[in-house]
Each structure stands twice: as structure tokens, then as C-alpha cells.
Amino acid sequence: MNKALPWIVGAAMIALPFVYSAPYPMHLMIVVLIWSFAYTSWSVMGRFGLVSLGHGGFMGVGAYGTALLWNHLGLTPWIGIPISMVMAVALALVVAYPCSRFRITGHYFALVTLALSAIVLQVATASRDLTGGSLGYTPERVQGGGNILAFQFESKISWYFVALGFWALGLLIRWWVDRSMIAYALEAIAEDEDAAGAAGVNVTAEKLKITALSAAMTAAAGGVYCQYQMFISPDTVSGISVSLQMVFAAVVGGIYVLPGPTVGAIITILLAEGLRIFFGTGALGYDNLVYGTLLVVFIIFLPQGLVGAAWNKLTGARQTA
Amino acid sequence: MLEVSGLIKRFGGFTAVSNVSFQVGQGEILGLIGPNGSGKSTIFNMLSGTLAPTAGTIRFLGHEIGGLPPYRIINQGIGRTFQIPRPFKRLSIFENVALAGYYGQGQPSRTKAYDAAERALSLVGLPIDRNTMIGGLGAAGLKKLELAKALATQPRLLLADESLGGLDEHEMDQAADMLRRIRAELGITIIWVEHIMGVLMRVVDRVMVLDHGEKIAEGLPSEVSADPRVIEVYLGTDATAVQAAAAERQ
Numbered sequence: 001m002n003k004a005l006p007w008i009v010g011a012a013m014i015a016l017p018f019v020y021s022a023p024y025p026m027h028l029m030i031v032v033l034i035w036s037f038a039y040t041s042w043s044v045m046g047r048f049g050l051v052s053l054g055h056g057g058f059m060g061v062g063a064y065g066t067a068l069l070w071n072h073l074g075l076t077p078w079i080g081i082p083i084s085m086v087m088a089v090a091l092a093l094v095v096a097y098p099c100s101r102f103r104i105t106g107h108y109f110a111l112v113t114l115a116l117s118a119i120v121l122q123v124a125t126a127s128r129d130l131t132g133g134s135l136g137y138t139p140e141r142v143q144g145g146g147n148i149l150a151f152q153f154e155s156k157i158s159w160y161f162v163a164l165g166f167w168a169l170g171l172l173i174r175w176w177v178d179r180s181m182i183a184y185a186l187e188a189i190a191e192d193e194d195a196a197g198a199a200g201v202n203v204t205a206e207k208l209k210i211t212a213l214s215a216a217m218t219a220a221a222g223g224v225y226c227q228y229q230m231f232i233s234p235d236t237v238s239g240i241s242v243s244l245q246m247v248f249a250a251v252v253g254g255i256y257v258l259p260g261p262t263v264g265a266i267i268t269i270l271l272a273e274g275l276r277i278f279f280g281t282g283a284l285g286y287d288n289l290v291y292g293t294l295l296v297v298f299i300i301f302l303p304q305g306l307v308g309a310a311w312n313k314l315t316g317a318r319q320t321a
Numbered sequence: 322m323l324e325v326s327g328l329i330k331r332f333g334g335f336t337a338v339s340n341v342s343f344q345v346g347q348g349e350i351l352g353l354i355g356p357n358g359s360g361k362s363t364i365f366n367m368l369s370g371t372l373a374p375t376a377g378t379i380r381f382l383g384h385e386i387g388g389l390p391p392y393r394i395i396n397q398g399i400g401r402t403f404q405i406p407r408p409f410k411r412l413s414i415f416e417n418v419a420l421a422g423y424y425g426q427g428q429p430s431r432t433k434a435y436d437a438a439e440r441a442l443s444l445v446g447l448p449i450d451r452n453t454m455i456g457g458l459g460a461a462g463l464k465k466l467e468l469a470k471a472l473a474t475q476p477r478l479l480l481a482d483e484s485l486g487g488l489d490e491h492e493m494d495q496a497a498d499m500l501r502r503i504r505a506e507l508g509i510t511i512i513w514v515e516h517i518m519g520v521l522m523r524v525v526d527r528v529m530v531l532d533h534g535e536k537i538a539e540g541l542p543s544e545v546s547a548d549p550r551v552i553e554v555y556l557g558t559d560a561t562a563v564q565a566a567a568a569e570r571q
Contacts, residue, residue, distance in 0.1 A: 184420040188409045195407035197391035200425030
């Protein structure tokens with residue numbers, strides 16, 4: 001049953017648009033999948049105690065990089081997204097390397113990375129001539145609406161499959177990381193860096209590897225988000241609120257379990273949509289209020305997150321010696 | 322095998338280790354003793370790469386290793402245990418040791434790391450199943466785990482830091498036997514820092530005594546335990562008992 005479940009869910013998700021494809025639910029599904037990919041990308045490092053509040057920055061680099069390369073150099077997002085991913089990795093290493101060398105961990109690491117998302121937000125807002133500033137930015141549309149080469153698709157169903165693919169790839173990467181020796185090393189580093197070093201782990205190298213991977217994945221999510229929405233603004237793809245939203249969603253769903261961030265995305269997006277529908281524009285920003293409150297409640301009472309807690313209930317924790 | 326010469330470590334104005342030189346031969350067990358704060362752990366931290374020496378050289382198998390990061394020193398064949406066991410609580414016993422087997426051997430195949438882990442765990446007498454967590458291990462168990470982690474890195478030189486603190490007499494004898502077996506069966510050279518003199522004197526080939534960061538004596542356990550300076554700074558009224566233990570040495 002446990003082995004079959006992912007395949008059943010996967011098959012159901014592939015079959016879904018052939019059975020039911022009303023535009024609004026489809027749109028919600030696509031957005032949930034893209035953000036799930038971003039949250040999963042965050043959790044790839046977040047689950048090892050590397051709590052980054054800078055991932056909004058990587059998302060922003062991915063989104064703006066992809067759009068700017070397309071509009072100015074005519075580079076297809078198929079190349080633009082990888083280039084943006086490389087830029088995000090470079091940015092991540094510039095921040096993570098000194099953090100690791102000078103032993104900036106835990107809360108202090110979170111604070112340093114917080115500055116990173118603020119910087120990307122400021123740069124995107126201030127470079128008005130290039131990025132349109134706070135008014136936002138739009139990649140140029142190709143003639144006829146859809147074009148695979150331009151990474152633009154007309155139908156929601158095509159987008160659904162693109163988002164599904166990236167989401168599945170994100171889960172696959174995290175699944176692979178969680179089962180590799182790197183996971184042991186990072187767990188060890190999270191507990192005791194000196195002891196991890198004494199076990200032969202190159203602490204800085206392992207931290208940088210996972211940070212680079214996580215940043216690259218998040219930038220890819222930013223690029224895909226940009227292509228889907230065809231409109232980005234500093235607040236929606238970069239900045240502190242996006243970073244916080246990632247932490248919140250991942251923590252609520254559960255950062256230690258594979259489907260956790262996805263469940264977190266479903267909850268946060270339905271919450272934001274629900275508030276928007278019921279309260280209209282009068283409730284703008286209420287979702288952040290609810291996130292903040294719930295985040296505190298979850299960290300205190302359910303640090304494993306919803307999926308994590310349910311999983312522990314079902315399977316029981318591992319036995320002790 | 323290991324040649325340390327003119328080793329100095331200063332922390333600001335304080336000299337923790339002052340011009341210490343010594344050698345360890347292949348297959349030897351060297352005991353390192355001294356009062357608290359005499360520089361034993363600082364020397365260990367320099368040998369294992371946790372601290373960089375202020376001056377002096379550390380040559381291991383002909384290569385200078387002073388100032389290298391810990392993971393490179395381990396990959397050259399020096400393993401260590403910590404005075405206070407530092408297990409990774411979120412990993413199982415097996416995973417703790419497999420991690421050391423993997424990274425400590427320079428990331429070979431996973432199978433090789435697992436093999437090393439199983440061998441190390443059987444040697445120290447801990448369960449080799451994959452999922453038992455460390456929660457139920459007592460002081461003796463944690464020391465064993467610490468040793469298994471160090472052994473899984475396949476060291477040629479083992480730095481054992483006060484492995485017997487917190488154990489009862491029976492457990493101490495077991496642990497001392499363990500070190501003897503590690504040398505006899507695996508051919509691993511050992512430097513052993515230990516507070517409990519009686520047990521140490523029975524096992525080691527040679528003893529080096531530190532006081533205030535300086536080497537004040539070195540030699541056979543019987544010589545060192547009769548040295549008036551050592552008795553004065555360290556052994557004190559226990560001297561007779563320790564001398565008796567040194568005489569008993571097998």
C-alpha cells in the first residue's frame with residue numbers, strides 16, 4: 001500500500017485534466033503545483049536546520065532573470081531558466097560560503113538570508129528602467145499565444161502538465177537527497193558541526209552543495225511561475241513575504257516528510273484564495289496575518305507539520321535501543 | 322608514524338601548548354596524561370585538525386598535517402573520539418557509524434561504508450541493525466558508539482580522548498581490553514588521553530605527562546610513575562596505587 005500510493009496519486013494526477021478541466025480549478029492546481037515545487041525546493045535544505053529566509057531572492061532571480069533574458073536578448077526560457085538558476089546558485093554561494101566559514105548558523109543564518117531577499121526585492125524595485133520597478137514586468141508574448149520554444153502555452157491543460165512535471169521532478173530530487181549519504185551528513189552537521197567534521201564530513205562543502213541545489217530549484221520555480229503568470233512584480237516573486245510564505249507553508253505541511261511542502265502549498269493557497277473570495281479586496285494582507293499566527297501555533301504545538309504528525313501517528317516513531 | 326615537533330598553541334596571550342615534541346611508533350599505545358588544563362585536549366584538537374597549531378610541525382606517515390581541516394586528516398588515517406560522546410541523535414546507531422564510514426574513508430561506495438560500519442559495530446559490541454536509535458544507550462554504550470564511529474573511518478592512528486570517564490570498574494576493564502584488541506586485531510596505533518591512571522598504566526607502552534602545556538616527563542609507565550616531578554604535579558597521594566598498576570602491566 002505504501003509503495004503503491006505514489007503511483008496511484010501520480011496516475012490520478014495525470015488522468016485528472018482528461019476528466020475535469022474547468023479553468024478556475026485548473027488554474028488553482030497549476031499555481032499550487034508551482035508553489036509546491038518552490039516550497040519543496042526550500043525544504044531540501046530547510047529540513048536540515050538550514051532555515052533560509054532568502055529563498056524569495058532566488059525565486060526573484062529566477063523569475064526576473066528568465067523574463068529579462070527573453071525580452072532583451074531573445075533567449076528562450078529553456079536557456080534563460082538554466083542561466084537564471086546559475087545566477088541564483090552564484091548568489092547563494094556568495095552568501096552561504098562566508099556563513100559557513102564564520103559559523104553563522106541557526107537564527108543568525110536566517111537573519112543573514114533575510115537580508116538577501118530584501119536586497120533582491122530592492123534591486124528589482126529600484127532598477128525601474130529595466131524591470132518596471134514596483135509596477136511589475138511582463139515577458140513579451142509570442143504571436144498566436146502558445147509556443148513550446150518560447151515556453152508559453154495557451155491551454156491550461158498544457159500548463160498543468162508542465163507544472164506537474166516540475167513538481168514531480170522537485171519531489172524526485174528531494175527523495176533522492178533524503179536517501180543519499182548527504183542526508184546523513186547534513187543531519188549530523190545540523191546537530192554538531194565539530195563532531196560531523198570528526199566523522200570526516202567536509203562541513204562547508206556539504207552545506208554549499210545543498211544550498212546550491214535548493215537555490216537552483218527555487219530559481220527554476222521562479223522562472224516557471226513567471227512564464228505561467230506572464231506578469232511578475234517584486235512583491236509576488238521576491239522579498240521577505242515570499243520567503244516567509246515558503247517557510248510557513250513548508251512548516252505547516254511538515255518539512256521532514258516528502259509531501260509536507262505540497263500539503264502546505266494547498267493550505268496556504270486555498271487560504272489566500274478563500275480570504276480573497278469571502279472578504280474581497282478588503283481582506284488584502286489578511287492572509288499574512290493568518291500565516292503569522294498559524295506559524296507560531298504550528299512551531300509550538302506541531303513542529304512536525306500536519307503530514308509529519310499524521311505520518312508519525314500512522315507508523316509510530318522509530319524504536320530506541 | 323607520527324612526529325610532532327615544537328608544537329605551540331596560543332589563545333591570545335595564553336599558551337595552552339608550549340613547545341611540545343614527541344613521536345609515536347607504528348603499533349604503539351601512547352598514554353597522554355596531565356592535570357585538567359594541561360593541554361592534552363588542545364594537542365588532540367591540533368592532531369585531529371579541529372585547531373590549527375600556532376607553530377610547530379605535525380608529520381603523519383611522512384606528510385605534514387598541521388593546520389589541515391578535520392576531514393582531510395581523517396582521510397589520511399587519523400580517527401578520534403571525543404571526551405564527551407557526541408552522537409548524532411537524529412540518526413540511528415548504524416547511521417551514525419555508517420556516516421563516519423562513508424565520509425571518513427573519502428566517500429567510497431555505500432556498500433563499503435556499510436561494511437565498515439558493521440565491522441566497527443560488531444567489534445565494540447553494539448547492535449548492527451539499521452534502525453535502533455541511540456536513545457537507550459547508557460554512558461558505556463555511548464563510549465562504544467564513539468569508538469565505533471572512529472573505527473569506521475579505518476584509521477591507522479586512533480586518538481582516544483578520556484574514554485573511561487563515567488564508567489564503572491568492570492566497564493573500564495572492558496574498555497581497556499577493547500583498546501588492546503583494537504591494536505592487536507586491527508594493528509591500529511593509539512594515543513590515549515585518560516584521567517583514570519590505574520587502567521591506563523596497565524595498558525600503554527609509554528606515557529607522556531603534560532603540565533601547563535609543557536611536557537614534563539615521558540617514558541615507560543614504571544619510570545614515569547616514579548618520577549618525582551610527576552608525583553608532585555599530578556599523582557600526589559595516589560602515586561603508590563598508580564605505581565602498583567604500572568608494575569602490573571601486561
